Amino acid sequence: MMERLTHHIGFAPLVPAWLLGALGLVALAVCGLGLLRGSRVAALFRLGAAAVVLFWLAGPQRLRESWRLLPQTALLLVDQSPSMTLGQRSAIARQAADILAHSQTPGLTIRTVSVQDNGHDGTRLFEALDQAAADIPPALFAGAMMITDGQNADTPTSIPERLNPSDGAQGHTTLPLHILLAAKGEERDRRLRILQAPPYALAGQDATLRVQVDDAGPGTQPGTAAELTIRTSDGTQHTVPVRTGAEQSITVPVTRPGQMLVSLAVSPLEGEVSGLNNQTVLSMTGIRDRLRVLLISGTPNQGERVWRRLLKADPAVDLIHFTILRPPEKDDGTPLSDLALIAFPVRELFQDKINQFDLIILDGFENRHILPRTYLENIAGFVRKGGGLLLTAGPEFIGPGSLQNTPVGDILPAHVAPEGSMMEQRFRPTLTEAGRRHPVTASLPGAPPAGHAPDTALNMPGMWGPWYRALRPDSTHGEVLMNGPEGAPLLVLDHVDLGRVALLLSDQIWLWSRGEGGGGPQAELLRRVSHWLMKEPELEEEQLVASLADGTLTVTRHSLAASAENTVTVVSPSGKNEVLTLRPTGPDGTPQASMPATEDGIWQVTDGVRTAYCAPGQNNAAEFSQLRATAGNLADMARQTGGGVFWLGESGSVHVPAIRSGAHTPPHGADWMAFGQGGGHVVTGRAAAPLLPAWLAMVVALALILAGWWQESRRRMGTTL
Missing domain, CATH: 3.40.50.880 (Class I glutamine amidotransferase (GATase) domain)
Structure with a gap:
């Protein structure tokens, strides 16, 4: 960056400060004494001479400094949570991050931070912002950009401290936060929520669930008719009508003791972004009543x-x-009452x-x-x-x-x-x-x-x-x-x-x-x-067990008979059949086999006599509860910080706003975003020249002393005449 020059006055005292102060007090005392004797003009001339000498002793200097502004750092947070894998979002985010990371903006350095899934409570962009900005000096921090789908779980109600520095390093207290959304615009989505589900239910009776279907996005409204399909692991299936935006009770028959899986799926919304949150699988345990x-x-x-x-x-x-x-x-005469x-x-x-x-x-x-x-x-x-x-x-x-x-x-x-x-x-x-x-x-x-x-x-x-x-x-x-x-x-x-x-x-x-x-x-x-x-399922000697984790279906057979190779039929949630061969594994030779399983819903495994069911667990329910791209969660924070909200468009035709940097530049426009120029700088040179040379100070002081002596002489001559 270009070097800048500044000029200002400084002091380099020739004597200690205490001595300078003492001399000043003596000069004032002498001036005061002269005023009391009546020689006011002469006393003022002498005081002026003392002031010139004291000013010279203070060592006034004319300072000239050359300094260079340090480049500011802007954070670019790229959302890489699971919801960003929907549609073209990840491709859009990669293209936009690439363009921004390679952009050349004088005085601005862009640091890219990937925000991964934390696995339990949704996307947390502001937590990542706080951690990434911790090692950037406040005077060099220019603000932040977020490439995301807008689904964030830790948006604060007030401006974060990192974006609201107390020292006002950039001449204002708020740093801009710009939001770049990986979509063309606001999207539509329908989701199914389970409000209440009992973990246990009496076998032979109905269990009651509380559910709600919500529509969000342009053109949606509460009260829209939809259908909820309920499937259980014992093979039953039925459909019930529901209305969006309202709680509803549904009943599920519990036919036998033991674990039972219940799959619930709501009919899709036209034009919705994804059907992942339209369905869920619950696990309930049927128990006997007394x-x-x-x-x-x-x-x-x-x-x-x-x-x-x-x-x-x-x-x-x-x-x-x-x-x-x-x-x-036997009758020994003992009364029955005894x-x-x-x-x-x-x-x-x-x-x-x-x-x-x-x-x-x-x-x-x-x-x-x-x-x-x-x-x-x-x-x-x-x-x-x-x-x-x-x-x-x-x-x-x-x-x-x-x-x-x-x-x-x-x-x-x-x-x-x-x-x-x-x-x-x-x-x-x-x-x-x-x-x-x-x-x-x-x-x-x-x-x-x-x-x-x-x-x-x-x-x-x-x-x-x-x-x-x-x-x-x-x-x-x-x-x-x-x-x-x-x-x-x-x-x-x-x-x-x-x-x-x-x-x-x-x-x-x-x-x-x-x-x-x-x-x-x-x-x-x-x-x-x-x-x-009493036929507890977990104590059956012949068991077929199915489990699903990390996209892999594992089938295990427990039997009293000698282990042998055998086959089972796997039925996916979509109805596709696949034959799987179980082979003895482990020290006890338990027959087992695995296969990839990526479909959501209830999987069925049968050997013709026994049947087992399983369903994938949802590790991050908060991440998949809301799937549509929206500005609603982050637009208010962008507005509070002076940042802008931009829709990036589609993959292949991504529209990335330009970046500007300057001390008095507005924070954003229709197709550009800006970061202010902070006060961070480094001094490259310094020169000092005396503001009052010694000879000049001597000439002025002697002139003032002579003027005072001349004035004093005139006063005395006038008094004699």
Whole structure:
């Protein structure tokens, strides 16, 4: 830049300042004394001489400086958030940034800053502006430009400090902020908002959602008719009419327990910029309403309290518990009022209301003419129709009243011979190979490691505590998850038609709750078994799991069978089918496969028997809530700072405003934007010349002294005459 010259007066005292001041006081005193004696004119001449001498001693100089203005820095913030990928915005932004970065404006340097997605709360341009301007001296900061779509999440209500410096370095307090929008003009957009959605809903009932559809942009108005399409992961689909600009309640049927995905999509708006925010996917969990459990205990035993404590602690369980204190044929004269508060409602429980229960638990139950055969057939029918039965077996299971000799025995997964099947010895339960994979027993804490015989596990510290009694079955069917002494089956699960049965061939699981030998996961095991019997989806032994993250769909099969290569069919949200081959992976050989998945909506994966659903998660909901290019969010801030708002047009014909720089230039025009010239400069040279030479000061001082002496002489001569 051109150098500039300035001239001004400076001082370089020849004596210390205190001495200069003292001499000045003496001169004033002498002048005052002269005035008192009446020689006023002479005193003033002498005072003038003293002033000339003092002025010369002050060292007056005529200074000449040459200096050069430093170039100002303007920030160019380029929005590179995900919303800028829509349409031609990113291409427009690149072209405009290229032109501005290579523009040659005297006295102005442009620094480009890319503003990336922060991943959680939308575009934050002013946060980036504050950080980028932190290392620019205020005197050299000229202002900022933003290339964006106008969707910004941190626009302040007042001018930011960086654009409103307190030192007024440029002669005014506000620096311009120019907004360059990567579009032809204001755009139209329709968006779907979920105002309220329950995370849980009762299975078999409808869940209520609160939604609102909003239109924005030129020509839009509230009350416009639209259609909302609702799809669920269980295959149901229906459409409801909605009006824009108003809240609306919709219902979604929850058909089964477990996770359910709900896809909502609103019909598009004509000419809208994008349909990304016209749809969303919700996840809800279907839960049962008060699971009803019937617990029938045989003669009072140690495990009875364990069952009651476990089931009563679950707020979702409605427990009905009866204990058989005395069989009907036994009559010792004890009044019934001393044995029970109410009579055992056999007919009501096992005929009238049996189908209202989700699970029946028979704990050490011995049928000594308590339940007629018809009621036992009802229990077996309850299981076949979809109910759950859990039976814990002790010595009563091989006695005369054993349930395995009744219609209930037809649905049990094991048979125990009446002779020689009772094993009374110390042992630790162990997991079978199937038990290590089955969700009911997999990852139970404290389980003995794989590959150890029961006798070896018995002596290993830190494992499950010991039991002392179990039954050895002579035949089993279903899945054996735990073994007892000498490798005999201990816990057996089985599917019976639509229902399920679990048989525990020992009545001593209560020892774990007492901490015997270190105890064990008694509560967790019984909870899992109970919920498996009630068909908890997460505890299914055969599962097909689909997940979607970062544009990749991953399908995993969990199975008790040996891992093998198999195929599944993937159905995209648009209805396109693709076959995917699962291959054993990882140390356990779990079949798995992945594929790219970029479509929004619910993806379906099926192997012909099981079906899994998944949907992409939206990492930055704030970024995609508003998608249209608009000046509405930033125009007011540009106006407050004196900046301009410019539409860049289309890719290939981008119209970038010219840049001007100057101290008195207006901040912007129709097709140009300007930045003021600050006061930052560097001195390149300095010269000093005495303003009052010594000889001149001496001549003037002597002349004044002589004038004072002459005036004093005349006054005396006049006085003599």
